[in-house]
Amino acid sequence: MTLLETKNLSKTFGSLKAVSDVSLKVEDEIVSIIGPSGSGKSTLLRLLSNLETPDEGQIYLFGQEVTALNSKDKLTAYKQLQFIFQDFALFDHLSVYDNITLAPIKVFKKDKKQVMDEALSVLKDLGLSDKINSYPSTLSGGQKQRVAIARAIMANPKIMLFDEPTSALDMESIDDLKKIILDLKQKGIGILVVTHDVSFARSISERLLFMENSSIIYNVSLDNITDHQGRLDKYLK
Numbered sequence: 761m762t763l764l765e766t767k768n769l770s771k772t773f774g775s776l777k778a779v780s781d782v783s784l785k786v787e788d789e790i791v792s793i794i795g796p797s798g799s800g801k802s803t804l805l806r807l808l809s810n811l812e813t814p815d816e817g818q819i820y821l822f823g824q825e826v827t828a829l830n831s832k833d834k835l836t837a838y839k840q841l842q843f844i845f846q847d848f849a850l851f852d853h854l855s856v857y858d859n860i861t862l863a864p865i866k867v868f869k870k871d872k873k874q875v876m877d878e879a880l881s882v883l884k885d886l887g888l889s890d891k892i893n894s895y896p897s898t899l900s901g902g903q904k905q906r907v908a909i910a911r912a913i914m915a916n917p918k919i920m921l922f923d924e925p926t927s928a929l930d931m932e933s934i935d936d937l938k939k940i941i942l943d944l945k946q947k948g949i950g951i952l953v954v955t956h957d958v959s960f961a962r963s964i965s966e967r968l969l970f971m972e973n974s975s976i977i978y979n980v981s982l983d984n985i986t987d988h989q990g991r992l993d994k995y996l997k
């Protein structure tokens with residue numbers, strides 16, 4: 761099933777074309793986007809997450825063209841797409857428990873007892889049970905990231921987007937993250953990761969997209985990666 765698709769997506773800031781004519785598809789799979797700094801990777805993720813509006817092109821989420829929706833319907837459609845920010849964007853004044861249950865209770869008006877049961881189970885799965893009453897400032901980078909992932913999972917997503925998820929992690933936390941991402945995929949969630957960490961990308965992904973000068977110039981399955989040359993080779997060494 762195609763979870764996310766774009767057709768000829770473009771975004772310009774002033775005279776700078778940050779994303780140019782990008783067409784891509786994410787099925788029920790793990791896809792990583794790699795490429796040099798400034799090539800437009802984060803901008804593309806922000807467009808896909810409804811944090812920026814494209815100048816041109818279409819975005820389809822679960823088969824529905826979200827770029828054609830009004831803002832209320834868009835928000836509803838986007839509930840099942842969760843973006844894990846590079847800085848995690850946790851609420852510093854709220855405990856771990858409140859961080860992950862705030863939206864389900866206050867915004868989505870779900871039953872409190874049900875939300876509590878879900879929260880306990882998600883925190884347990886992510887090895888955070890002992891941090892339930894902790895505040896973000898007392899957590900490590902890896903723990904904060906897992907809280908952000910827990911919060912995203914509470915929204916019951918079909919697709920999750922990560923921007924540079926390994927940038928603040930040590931080797932052991934990267935291994936933990938790898939397991940978490942593979943586990944999410946196992947649960948049927950599509951994953952799109954932007955990363956500079958090519959070995960991480962190779963170890964989790966089924967497909968790599970290479971972005972340069974605001975466009976996707978390679979789209980390769982990791983099964984036949986040996987067929988490629990040119991710019992991509994330098995990155996994959």
Ligand SMILES: Nc1ncnc2c1ncn2[C@@H]1O[C@H](COP(=O)(O)OP(=O)(O)OP(=O)(O)O)[C@@H](O)[C@H]1O
Nearest residue numbers: 773776777778795796797798799800801802803804
């Ligand atoms: N809000 C903005 N206003 C103006 N220019 C922007 C804005 N956001 C991004 N850009 C520019 O768009 C280009 C692409 O930026 P983007 O952050 O998408 O790159 P990136 O591939 O994620 O880079 P990195 O690997 O360093 O994170 C850059 O030249 C950047 O300066």
Ligand SMILES: [Mg+2]
Nearest residue numbers: 801802803923
């Ligand atoms: Mg970036």
